[in-house]
Amino acid sequence: MLRMAQVKPTDLVYDLGAGDGKIAIAAARDFGARSVGIEYNPEMVKLANCLVKAEGVAGKTKIIQGDIFETDFSNATVVTLYLLPELNLRLRPTILKMKPGTRVVSHSFLMDDWEPDERLSSDHGQAYFWVVPAQVEGNWTLRSADSKDAIDVRLEQTFQQVTGTAGETKRSLTKTSLRGDALEFSFDDNGTPVRVVARVNGDKMDAQVTRGGKTRKYVGTRSG
Ligand SMILES: C[S@@+](CC[C@H](N)C(=O)[O-])C[C@H]1O[C@@H](n2cnc3c(N)ncnc32)[C@H](O)[C@@H]1O
Known part of the structure; x- marks a missing residue:
């Protein structure tokens, strides 16, 4: 054990x-x-x-x-x-x-x-x-460090299982995982695959967002 x-x-x-x-x-x-x-x-x-x-x-x-x-x-x-x-x-x-x-x-x-x-x-x-999984359920907005981009994400949660949608077209999340405070998911943004790797801390998350081979830092906040 x-x-x-x-x-x-x-x-x-x-x-x-x-x-x-x-x-x-x-x-x-x-x-x-x-x-x-x-x-x-x-x-x-x-x-x-x-x-x-x-x-x-x-x-x-x-x-x-x-x-x-x-x-x-x-x-x-x-x-x-x-x-x-x-x-x-x-x-x-x-x-x-x-x-x-x-x-x-x-x-x-x-x-x-x-x-x-x-x-x-x-x-x-x-x-x-x-x-023990972080409580991630809710509506989140992830903003890039330069504030030029924002991604809306809806997360639903059953223990460590996470589902949801992201982006303007609310595409379903795929390849989701939640282990402790480590959250990961992917979605398709108008034909471009996006991968999000984040650490959740209460109503905030620090995320690395990879889109089209380029990785940028985002900060997420939960609005409800
Ligand atoms: C199956 S034994 C396990 C003992 C030890 N952990 C081991 O693995 O060898 C379960 C123990 O839990 C204790 N126990 C059961 N309910 C409890 C409670 N509400 N508060 C504290 N101890 C409890 C019992 O007295 C018993 O000694």
Whole structure:
């Protein structure tokens, strides 16, 4: 699971429902990350914190007693889950409000109709991986840095799936992708293919627009 999320030393990993702390411990011991496990069973919390000390990762890992539905984990860069389908689904709205780009891995269970970005089958069972997508839905205007050109774009979104239209003739977007805050799409502008590669930050996006082999910087703003 931790390999699937490409955990690195700069990450803060939260294991929701930490049990004996094995995932939180492995995140620190094997990947050098800081980690927090949230577990509501006090006996398991005691055991997990003993194992944290025994593994020599007390400087990087703590297991706290609490309810995953009441404890704030919004500063996590990686969230790991080995829960139940209904608990995953209850967590989903909170996870979708996390910073775009937050990585989520779940052992065994999905999050209903939020399709994972990756699936892995191994001797240990199934693991699923998602990247929290930026909220991009709405009407955007992309303006070139010299303000000489503007492109109107309408984006619709279902989790990380994006559809929409762009340009004066409202041509359908093709080759769309959204991974965290990284948005890409293409459209045909009166016979000229246009490719947009952007980083979304709230109601703004910084875009590189390639048209007829020439790439220019645009800034996008969302109007609603
Ligand atoms: C299947 S175990 C997984 C333990 C560990 N993460 C692992 O992978 O080995 C699920 C754990 O979640 C805990 N849990 C379930 N619901 C919880 C909640 N609402 N808040 C905190 N912990 C919860 C259970 O007590 C149990 O220890």
